Structure formats: structure tokens, C-alpha cells
Amino acid sequence: MRDRDSRLLAAARRGDADEVRAALDAGARVEARDEELRSPLLLASLGSHVDAARVLVAAGADPNAQDRRHDSPWLVTGVTGNVAMMRALLPAGPDLTLRNRFGGVSLIPASERGHVAYVRAVLRETGIDVDHVNDLGWTALLEAVILGDGGRPHQEVVELLLAAGADPELADADGVTALRHARRRGFDAIAALLADA
Template sequence: MGTLFHRRREPPVNTPHLLLLDAAGRGDDAGVRAALAAGADVGARDGELRTALLLAALGDHVQVARTLIAAGADPDAQDRRHDSPWLVTGVTGSVAMMRTLLRGAPDLRLRNRFGGVSLIPASERGHVAYVRAVLRETDIEVDHVNDLGWTALLEAVILGDGGQDHQEVVALLLAAGADPQLADSEGVTPLRHAERRGFEEIAGLLRGTR
């Protein structure tokens, strides 16, 4: 009878840092705490260079983010796409996450892959509550210009839909000191873009007649 050889099955890799990343992505605060207690590196990254805090921010897992910030997680750690926990708040529009990450003293000047600060994608998406909060509670640069040559005000007009949310965003930006004369790289002002797109309410705000 021939000898049977059995290939030894390798045990699953359940190192503390992998458990941390998995728990953070699922919003499992108890799992995050257990992984940290087991020695997980709070700055551990996955294959896309995402940290546990970035995964928590992407899922809007606020309690997990609080735990990670308290453990020293970096709100500025960027992944392969140049996303960071702080920058992602401008995309998701989560005010609760924004306020949680402020405890970690994020760099408000940090730029995403388009060269923009968090205010710009928030304005583009019409995240009214976020725009209001980040303007009131931080000193983020309202007229920051990204690599496309656009400010938050320009993105709200060019990429917005002209509806109520984007109207409110424009009003908030103007109230915070955004320059309505700051044109794009081709010399087109926010007002001209609004007129071209038929956004009469926004055009009125930019003219100062609304």
C-alpha cells in the first residue's frame, strides 16, 4: 500500500492588525478594542494602504473612530488613492465623523488626488450640514484652488445640480468669504457658469441680489 501524504493546511492568518482592520471596516468597536489590546498597530494598513481609521471613516463608524483616535490613529494617513480619514469626511458629508476626527488635529490643508481640501467635494455633493459645520468649526481655506483650477464655490456650481442643497452651499460659502470673482483656469467665473447652466437662484446669490 502506498504511503499517503497529506498537505498540511496552513492556519488562517489572524494577526492582531488584520483583526483590527476587519473590525474597523465592519464597525465592530468591541473587536477594535480587542485587537488593540492584543497588540495591533493602530497605524496598520491593508493592501490599498488604508488604515483602520480610514476604513471606519468610509463606513461612518463614528464610535470606532473615537476609539482609534483615542489610541493615537492618524487622521491624515493617506492610501493609494490619496484618501485620508479626514478627506473622506468631505465625500461622505458626515458631520459626526468630522467632529470626531477634529480631536486628532487633522491637517486641514491636506489634499486629495485632485489637489482639493475636504470642503471641495462636500460642496460638489451638496453636503449642506457638513459645509456649514466645517466652515464654522475650522479655519479651512474657503478659496482653496484644486488641480483643476476650481474652488469649492466653482465646484458647487459646475458639478452641482442647481437645486436647494447647492443653493444653500453657495450661500454658506459666500457668507464665509468665498470670492465670487475667482474664476477657473479658463477665466470663467462662478456667475458665468451659473448663467450658462440656467441656475437663476445661484446666479442671484452670486450677483448679491438674492
């Protein structure tokens, strides 16, 4: 069993969809784990191997299986910003409230990194909580401003979040709103968006 599981994990890491299928057919466990407790689907998601992920989802892989770092296949889509992977995982019924090691949902790292296409897709195609607050006291809107660079991608993310109903008055743990952060950082375009919200 261990050899078959190792074969599956290696195939998922490489993104070899045919080998993933063959390993499963040979009896590998779809929820096998490596030394970091990463599942085959998590490895495929980390590598943005969409075809391999589709095979695993069809075999019943869990999109919510978390590793030692609390990453899951679904949560990783917010980090990579891979819309195709996000859509490949939706049929598996991911838990939109699942939290990463910072207490955030997938929308928050996507907003921080300026993954415009992902933010647009996840807001349109799921019921993810646009105002979820992570363990740092930050929403997706706050992260886009605090950890973003103020450039066009982060401006678009702010626009999308506001259009989806994000509350611009939600402040961080120190009582500072996204607007005040934007003004402090000299992000004039984002400040204008927030002031008009």
C-alpha cells in the same frame, strides 16, 4: 502581528468598536494598513463608523494617513458629508490643508455633493481655506456650481460659502467665474446669489 493587524482592519471596516478596542489591546498596530494602504481609521471613516473612529482616535490614530488613492480619514469626511465623523476626528488634529488626488481639501467634494450640514459645520468649526484652488483650477464655490445640480442643497452651499468669505470673482483656469457658469447652466437662484455677492 499580521493576524492582529488583520483583526483590527476587519473590525474597523465593520465598525465594531468593541472589537477594535480588543484588537488594539491585543497588540494590533493602530496604523496597520491593508493592501490599498488604508488604515483602520480610514476604513472606519469610509464606512461612517463613528464609534470605531473614536476608539482609534483615542488610541492615537493619524487622521491624515493617506492610502494609494490619496484618501485620508479627514478627506473622506468631505466625500461622505458625515458631520459626526468630522467632529470625531477634530481632536486628532487633522491637517486642513491636506489634498486629495485632485488637489482639493475636504470642503471641495462636500460642496460638489451638496453636503449642506457638513459645509456649515466645517466652515464654523475649523479654519479651512474657503478659497482653496484644486488641480482643476476650481474652488469649492466653482465646484458647487460646475458639478452641482442647481437645486436647493447646492444653493444653500453657495450661500454658506459666500457668507464665509468665498471670493465670487475667483475664476476657473479658463477665466470663467462661478456667476458665468451658473448663468450658462440656467441656475437662476444661484446666479442671483452670486450677482448680489
